[in-house]
Amino acid sequence: MRVRFVAEAADGVTLTLRILCFRFPLYPKKEKRPDPRKFTKKRFEKMLRRERKKAEKKALKAKEKTEKKAEKKEEKKTSAADTVRLVLNLLSAVFPRFVRYLRLDVSRLIVTVSTDDAAKTALAYGAAAQAAAYLSAFLDAYVDVRHPPAREERIECDFVSGKTRCEILVAASLRVWQIFVILMVAALRFLAAKSKSKS
Secondary structure (H helix, E strand, O other), X not given: OEEEEEEEEOOOEEEEEEXXXXXXXXXXXXXXXXXXXXXXXXXXXXXXXXXXXXXXXXXXXXHHHXXXXXXXXXXXXXXXXXXXXXXXXXXXXXXXXXXXXXXXEEEEEEEEEOOOOHHHHHHHHHHHHHHHHHHHHHHHHHOEEEOOOOOEEEEEEOOOOOOOEEXXXXXXXXXXXXXXXXXHHHHHHHHHHHHHHHO
């Protein structure tokens, strides 16, 4: 079973998580519409009382926190260098497996380059084509990239519209056991680094 993250871009950008036949929109988030039935006098007064209680609790917690900070002695904090070292350590353990397990399905990748000037458009088109070639070579070398038979991949040059457009449909997927292995490796490396720093 694969866990898929599907990114699609045309007029807007959407990111969806797919597990089997289930879809979970990740971006953009759905806007909640207000329920007019909730806007009654009784509900409004209840909401005000609840907000007042929250503010009182928050003020009390802030006071207690300030007092505890004043009583406590300064504790030794992990330096920024140690944090960076830990992050790099985790990345060095996780990244090779992540790249090896990751699968990219590129169904649509259409870039239409256009600016308000013909010369600029030609230069931008050349830069985009070169960048796409480098990126494609890198992905083919390190990632399992799949290109469906009905795929659309091209970079176009438009001297009329004056607006660059992108149409993208890419799915990145990992198997559930692969995600579990990556998390286990990261957890073991993290615990080893923590125990080493304590000794």
